[in-house]
Amino acid sequence: MRRIRVIGIGPGDPDQVTLEAVAAMHSVDWFVVADKGPDDPLLAARQELLTRHVGSGAQVVAVRDPERDRADPADYRGAVSDWHEARAEAYEQVILERPGDVGFLVWGDPAFYDSTIRIVERVLARGRVEAEWDVIPGISSLQLLAARHRIVLHEIGQPITVTTARKLRESVAAGADNVLVMLSARIDLDGLDDWHIW
Known part of the structure; x- marks a missing residue:
């Protein structure tokens, strides 16, 4: 059975990627990344990180990130739910089109204010993609802040x-x-x- 790996890659410095995350990156066949437009600096940063830890041959599929409706702040949860569903549909389509194990690269730690875990759950709940999946933790911005300022949180x-x-x-x-x-x-x-x- 194929695998989906949600990989925390830290706050941006390639030196802050854990050994577990590097091993997970090497264990997948290709990566899905959100493409937020032609000026998306995070797309290039992910590619640079992959080149450093996996090599220049890392296969990346950039999926255009659907727009989130920000018109009604009172319906924030509904707008985010709709956005998650649109992302799940887009990721599902890409996963169905390509064989092999797939990695999702997540800034910081996937457990802190990131949607990727919820979106992978939605993809699998839809029933068209069958996969085992796991989550690899990453260094969060909170941990980095504490370390750089030499403080306890x-x-x-x-x-x-x-x-x-x-x-x-x-x-x-x-x-x-x-x-x-x-x-x-x-x-x-x-x-x-x-x-x-x-």
């Missing part, structure tokens, strides 16, 4: 909250005072002047 005996920039205010209002924020291209830090922000 939590206070002694205290919890941490991992959230998005979009949900930061809600988390703080609910009492979270040790917050790790991801997906933060634009973040409003007003009112947090007395916080330590890294």
